[in-house]
Amino acid sequence: MSVKLKGVEHLFHLIEDFLEVWTINTGLKLGIFDFLKEHPASSTHLAENLNYRIELIQTWCDTMRACGYLEKKDNKYSLTRWSKNFLWRKSTTYLGFIIQSIDTLYPPFISHDDRFRRVKTFPSYSSQHMLDIVKTIAPIAKYVVPQLFSEAPFLKDDLNVLDVGCGLGSYLIAMAEQNPRIQGLGVDKERIIVQRAEELVKSKGLQECIKFIQADILNFNLSEKFNCILMSNVLQAFNIHTNIQLLSRLSSNLTEDGYLIILECLIDESRATPKYGVLFNMYLRMESLNAQTSTLSEIKTMLERSSFCFRSHKPIVPGLDLVIAQLAK
Numbered sequence: 010m011s012v013k014l015k016g017v018e019h020l021f022h023l024i025e026d027f028l029e030v031w032t033i034n035t036g037l038k039l040g041i042f043d044f045l046k047e048h049p050a051s052s053t054h055l056a057e058n059l060n061y062r063i064e065l066i067q068t069w070c071d072t073m074r075a076c077g078y079l080e081k082k083d084n085k086y087s088l089t090r091w092s093k094n095f096l097w098r099k100s101t102t103y104l105g106f107i108i109q110s111i112d113t114l115y116p117p118f119i120s121h122d123d124r125f126r127r128v129k130t131f132p133s134y135s136s137q138h139m140l141d142i143v144k145t146i147a148p149i150a151k152y153v154v155p156q157l158f159s160e161a162p163f164l165k166d167d168l169n170v171l172d173v174g175c176g177l178g179s180y181l182i183a184m185a186e187q188n189p190r191i192q193g194l195g196v197d198k199e200r201i202i203v204q205r206a207e208e209l210v211k212s213k214g215l216q217e218c219i220k221f222i223q224a225d226i227l228n229f230n231l232s233e234k235f236n237c238i239l240m241s242n243v244l245q246a247f248n249i250h251t252n253i254q255l256l257s258r259l260s261s262n263l264t265e266d267g268y269l270i271i272l273e274c275l276i277d278e279s280r281a282t283p284k285y286g287v288l289f290n291m292y293l294r295m296e297s298l299n300a301q302t303s304t305l306s307e308i309k310t311m312l313e314r315s316s317f318c319f320r321s322h323k324p325i326v327p328g329l330d331l332v333i334a335q336l337a338k
């Protein structure tokens with residue numbers, strides 16, 4: 010890792026490396042690398058033979074493929090030359106023991122086996138757990154919003170912003186601090202989060218321009234129109250079909266020349282380096298949140314099928330992509 014990396018970027022690289030080691034360790038512990046060396050297999054075949062949950066096996070295989078440890082041909086996964094050399098236990102150059110040794114030193118590495126074997130479907134997070142998550146990610150808005158203003162000049166205009174799945178309202182707050190002409194409405198389903206967001210906004214004296222509603226965005230009808238709709242780290246909570254329905258309904262809340270801003274950690278299929286997106290998806294799945302990291306082409310499909318027109322895409326900080334869309338004419 011380059012020592013020149015600074016601040017937030019450096020931290021993202023550390024997290025990325027940690028997640029990668031964690032995911033490889035899971036494959037070593039569960040014997041998946043060994044199985045695939047002997048029998049190139051589809052994820053379904055692998056899950057059935059080793060008796061693991063298909064959703065996790067599928068995500069694991071795709072993650073390891075994106076990071077260059079597996080290959081996929083005719084729907085079957087197999088080891089790359091590198092993993093055959095170093096991660097296949099019978100190889101004379103096996104080095105997996107170095108990764109596995111962390112298992113004994115660091116508790117979060119333990120107990121993946123259970124998650125892979127449990128047959129139960131994923132429970133969703135409790136309100137308290139979601140609050141802990143949004144508290145953790147809220148500070149990122151401070152780094153992202155200045156970038157957002159340079160990428161999306163319309164944010165400097167008179168804006169009426171709807172923040173869908175707003176969490177603690179950190180994006181609305183940071184946006185209002187940059188442009189006092191912004192009016193914001195945040196919607197979140199968790200009462201405890203909305204209450205905390207209202208307190209935060211009040212403590213900053215922004216209660217006149219930022220309001221919140223507690224509501225489920227999947228069953229929510231709002232007649233008001235906004236010239237900007239923001240969705241930060243929200244699409245990942247739902248599958249592609251639910252997202253298409255959600256976006257279709259939201260399209261009626263956007264003014265004709267308004268903008269949809271999506272901030273998500275996307276899987277970039279073209280990059281050859283380890284991917285924070287897929288690794289983060291793997292982590293979320295192992296930690297029981299039924300999250301779904303998308304590729305850019307999946308986001309484009311969602312937009313097309315919900316009356317939006319894709320305008321631009323840019324990775325703006327490590328692990329967060331900006332997608333801008335407008336209503337299709």
Ligand SMILES: C[S@@+](CC[C@H](N)C(=O)[O-])C[C@H]1O[C@@H](n2cnc3c(N)ncnc32)[C@H](O)[C@@H]1O
Nearest residue numbers: 147174175176197198199224225226227241242
């Ligand atoms: C990962 S957090 C992102 C928070 C914020 N947008 C950010 O980026 O800091 C996802 C948020 O979406 C909210 N959420 C999830 N499902 C929702 C639903 N069906 N209706 C409304 N909010 C929802 C959660 O409560 C949580 O606050």
